[in-house]
Amino acid sequence: MTINYRETIARYLPSSAEQAKLRGISERSIQSINSFCNSSGINADSILVGSVAKGTNLAGADIDLFIRFDQNYGRKEMESLGLEIGHKTLANGKEKYAEHPYVTGFIDDVKIDIVPCFRIGVGQKKISSVDRTPLHTEFVRKNLTKEGIFQVQLLKVFAKSIGVYGSEVTISGFSGYICELLIIRYGTFEDVLKIFSQGRGRFLLGEPEDVGKFKDHVVIIDPVDRDRNAAAAISVESLSKMRVASKLYLKDWDNSFFSLEPQKRKANRTDRGTAIRIFSVPRPDYTDDVVFPQALKMLNAISSVLEQGGFEPLDGDAEVKDKVRVLIECRRDTPPEFITHQGPPADSDNVIDFINRWRGKDVLRGPYIRGERLYVDLKGTRKSIEESVRENIMSLNIGKGLNRYREEIEINRPDLKDHDTLVEKFLSRGLF
Amino acid sequence: MTINYRETIARYLPSSAEQAKLRGISERSIQSINSFCNSSGINADSILVGSVAKGTNLAGADIDLFIRFDQNYGRKEMESLGLEIGHKTLANGKEKYAEHPYVTGFIDDVKIDIVPCFRIGVGQKKISSVDRTPLHTEFVRKNLTKEGIFQVQLLKVFAKSIGVYGSEVTISGFSGYICELLIIRYGTFEDVLKIFSQGRGRFLLGEPEDVGKFKDHVVIIDPVDRDRNAAAAISVESLSKMRVASKLYLKDWDNSFFSLEPQKRKANRTDRGTAIRIFSVPRPDYTDDVVFPQALKMLNAISSVLEQGGFEPLDGDAEVKDKVRVLIECRRDTPPEFITHQGPPADSDNVIDFINRWRGKDVLRGPYIRGERLYVDLKGTRKSIEESVRENIMSLNIGKGLNRYREEIEINRPDLKDHDTLVEKFLSRGLF
Numbered sequence: 001m002t003i004n005y006r007e008t009i010a011r012y013l014p015s016s017a018e019q020a021k022l023r024g025i026s027e028r029s030i031q032s033i034n035s036f037c038n039s040s041g042i043n044a045d046s047i048l049v050g051s052v053a054k055g056t057n058l059a060g061a062d063i064d065l066f067i068r069f070d071q072n073y074g075r076k077e078m079e080s081l082g083l084e085i086g087h088k089t090l091a092n093g094k095e096k097y098a099e100h101p102y103v104t105g106f107i108d109d110v111k112i113d114i115v116p117c118f119r120i121g122v123g124q125k126k127i128s129s130v131d132r133t134p135l136h137t138e139f140v141r142k143n144l145t146k147e148g149i150f151q152v153q154l155l156k157v158f159a160k161s162i163g164v165y166g167s168e169v170t171i172s173g174f175s176g177y178i179c180e181l182l183i184i185r186y187g188t189f190e191d192v193l194k195i196f197s198q199g200r201g202r203f204l205l206g207e208p209e210d211v212g213k214f215k216d217h218v219v220i221i222d223p224v225d226r227d228r229n230a231a232a233a234i235s236v237e238s239l240s241k242m243r244v245a246s247k248l249y250l251k252d253w254d255n256s257f258f259s260l261e262p263q264k265r266k267a268n269r270t271d272r273g274t275a276i277r278i279f280s281v282p283r284p285d286y287t288d289d290v291v292f293p294q295a296l297k298m299l300n301a302i303s304s305v306l307e308q309g310g311f312e313p314l315d316g317d318a319e320v321k322d323k324v325r326v327l328i329e330c331r332r333d334t335p336p337e338f339i340t341h342q343g344p345p346a347d348s349d350n351v352i353d354f355i356n357r358w359r360g361k362d363v364l365r366g367p368y369i370r371g372e373r374l375y376v377d378l379k380g381t382r383k384s385i386e387e388s389v390r391e392n393i394m395s396l397n398i399g400k401g402l403n404r405y406r407e408e409i410e411i412n413r414p415d416l417k418d419h420d421t422l423v424e425k426f427l428s429r430g431l432f
Numbered sequence: 433m434t435i436n437y438r439e440t441i442a443r444y445l446p447s448s449a450e451q452a453k454l455r456g457i458s459e460r461s462i463q464s465i466n467s468f469c470n471s472s473g474i475n476a477d478s479i480l481v482g483s484v485a486k487g488t489n490l491a492g493a494d495i496d497l498f499i500r501f502d503q504n505y506g507r508k509e510m511e512s513l514g515l516e517i518g519h520k521t522l523a524n525g526k527e528k529y530a531e532h533p534y535v536t537g538f539i540d541d542v543k544i545d546i547v548p549c550f551r552i553g554v555g556q557k558k559i560s561s562v563d564r565t566p567l568h569t570e571f572v573r574k575n576l577t578k579e580g581i582f583q584v585q586l587l588k589v590f591a592k593s594i595g596v597y598g599s600e601v602t603i604s605g606f607s608g609y610i611c612e613l614l615i616i617r618y619g620t621f622e623d624v625l626k627i628f629s630q631g632r633g634r635f636l637l638g639e640p641e642d643v644g645k646f647k648d649h650v651v652i653i654d655p656v657d658r659d660r661n662a663a664a665a666i667s668v669e670s671l672s673k674m675r676v677a678s679k680l681y682l683k684d685w686d687n688s689f690f691s692l693e694p695q696k697r698k699a700n701r702t703d704r705g706t707a708i709r710i711f712s713v714p715r716p717d718y719t720d721d722v723v724f725p726q727a728l729k730m731l732n733a734i735s736s737v738l739e740q741g742g743f744e745p746l747d748g749d750a751e752v753k754d755k756v757r758v759l760i761e762c763r764r765d766t767p768p769e770f771i772t773h774q775g776p777p778a779d780s781d782n783v784i785d786f787i788n789r790w791r792g793k794d795v796l797r798g799p800y801i802r803g804e805r806l807y808v809d810l811k812g813t814r815k816s817i818e819e820s821v822r823e824n825i826m827s828l829n830i831g832k833g834l835n836r837y838r839e840e841i842e843i844n845r846p847d848l849k850d851h852d853t854l855v856e857k858f859l860s861r862g863l864f
């Protein structure tokens with residue numbers, strides 16, 4: 001199929017004016033940093049990294065500047081010098097914190113991050129995890145052709161349109177670097193899609209002896225560090241989405257896979273005959289990348305209480321905004337007349353305790369052995385979801401930053417007709 | 433702990449009178465078979481095998497006589513000569529069929545099986561699976577001490593008391609030969625129990641390179657044939673029971689683990705708030721070992737229909753008597769207002785079909801991707817268990833011998849107060 005892909009994604013590519021502007025800002029900033037280092041006797045140099053450096057940026061990209069310090073600097077010194085230079089370069093810059101502190105700000109409405117790191121060579125042991133980034137930039141610049149650059153942009157737009165672009169926790173998808181490595185390895189966007197459409201099981205890319213070190217669903221060995229899985233952030237769900245989207249696109253060549261405009265999906269608000277609750281706590285003062293995994297932890301912890309209570313949690317979703325909110329859909333409002341309580345596996349040390357705890361007690365059946373485990377059928381407590389959760393919440397670990405809010409957890413029964421973002425997200429769930 | 437085990441299991445051991453009687457019957461039968469073969473120019477000899485030959489029999493054991501034919505005989509000829517000799521030896525013998533036909537009958541009220549086989553050496557390729565049996569007998573006689581014989585009897589009584597003695601399908605437990613191998617390997621009954629009480633995961637016995645050939649939960653390499661797992665018949669449930677019983681016995685030294693008298697367990701007939709049904713079809717004219725696996729297949733097949741229908745099957749049981757009966761307990765009588773219909777995994781070829789089937793249809797939600805799979809939430813059909821099963825039964829495989837009865841399947845709602853054997857078995861399920 002011959003498709004004019006340049007036309008298809010033209011609106012998402014940077015104009016030559018934008019590229020020139022980015023180049024200009026970068027070069028001026030680098031020069032100013034380097035001359036400052038020279039004049040102050042600081043053994044460091046500045047380098048442009050990230051998508052702008054590689055030319056694979058989509059329209060509206062940020063600039064990432066790194067300051068590479070000699071390894072003789074202590075970490076603290078490197079950090080404070082890094083911040084100092086950052087503030088010098090970005091008049092209204094703010095400090096942020098990832099692996100270590102950096103400065104972020106704007107020049108001519110373009111966002112710039114100025115990040116300090118140590119200078120290392122390929123295969124050399126990194127000191128902090130950002131030290132590899134300049135090597136990534138170098139590797140991609142050396143190995144990506146001009147046509148390859150466009151194929152990367154195409155893949156990025158595709159991944160973004162199905163919600164799997166980016167390694168941040170809320171997405172857990174394909175980073176720009178991963179898109180670049182895939183194009184370097186397989187040549188074109190369509191070839192990458194063919195690989196995903198046909199793949200089965202785990203997705204593995206790299207020499208077997210390197211791949212074998214990792215258990216992740218997606219393993220893509222980092223060419224600048226064979227001990228690193230560059231794809232560790234990709235969730236199994238993102239892999240699934242990429243596979244399903246690849247199959248669909250290669251069958252129907254549907255243009256909507258290159259559409260980044262937010263699409264409103266219709267939520268079916270028909271009563272589902274289930275018990276839906278929203279559990280919410282205040283949002284702690286950390287970034288989304290820190291809080292979102294805790295929201296998922298809270299979702300799982302409360303679900304397990306509901307499971308044990310016999311409410312049969314079916315599905316759930318989490319949202320981190322002003323509050324941390326978790327939606328859980330259960331099959332029923334009140335637990336059934338009896339529940340099968342799962343005991344330990346037969347080969348566990350807890351077998352005797354479990355038997356002593358239940359044998360001869362007023363149970364419905366058991367304890368008994370089925371397959372590899374012990375079980376006992378107990379009469380249900382007939383407690384409500386609210387009662388069960390409140391009774392158990394203090395012994396649950398719902399995440400380091402959220403535990404302090406356990407006592408004040410709010411439990412609401414949402415009206416499916418209300419326009420609540422979390423309810424809509426849940427009810428309108430689709431393929432991508 | 434010193435326990436007088438001889439006293440404990442005395443009532444289950446054969447008296448010296450019984451042993452003498454078994455010996456007498458065996459020797460006379462062997463002599464008569466051997467002299468018949470001699471005088472008729474048949475190249476075959478008779479041999480006593482099984483527990484009586486090894487001295488490990490409990491009271492009331494059968495006699496197993498094998499006729500070993502030279503490998504030059506064709507299979508058909510061996511079989512017909514085998515039957516002829518069997519009938520000659522057992523006046524009122526009946527023919528039965530396992531791997532091939534054999535004759536079974538009684539002499540002085542003792543049951544005797546006369547089974548033809550081929551003569552093979554250790555490590556030699558068997559022609560039929562019974563050919564190994566004489567080698568098993570020889571191996572055990574060579575390697576089991578007199579004290580070991582008693583330890584085997586002890587282990588057999590223990591296994592029998594917890595319902596895991598015997599390799600027949602309805603038990604899927606530990607055969608006599610397995611008990612012998614365990615004592616030969618570990619020395620004493622208590623040592624075998626220690627091994628089971630401490631074991632984790634799969635139970636493996638044999639050289640790693642041999643064990644590695646098998647995936648069963650229990651692997652015990654047959655010392656006369658390294659390519660055979662002598663424990664293949666043992667189910668994971670039987671292994672679990674053996675482990676749990678070992679833990680309990682080594683803690684409390686409870687004598688009841690050596691009691692073979694049938695124990696009536698109390699069934700709790702309290703209403704469980706569930707939907708229990710019994711599905712029954714006529715019993716085909718095969719042995720239990722053939723029909724029981726089909727009953728389990730029927731149980732699983734109907735359960736999967738009920739699962740898909742949203743009735744949530746929780747548990748079940750099967751019984752093969754005059755009829756084949758299957759009991760299934762479901763969480764509910766009518767399916768819920770919606771069910772989550774599971775689609776294919778994202779890496780399957782059926783993804784597109786599934787999406788085309790459901791996208792844009794009047795569904796409650798989806799199709800959507802969760803983890804590795806696609807799903808769609810559908811409105812429930814609100815059909816009864818009976819309607820759902822009858823509607824789907826003709827497309828189910830409920831077992832080769834049972835499929836012909838699908839149309840006439842009976843579906844009953846049992847009264848838990850009735851004294852029905854299957855209901856009682858289900859309600860009174862305990863550890864052993």
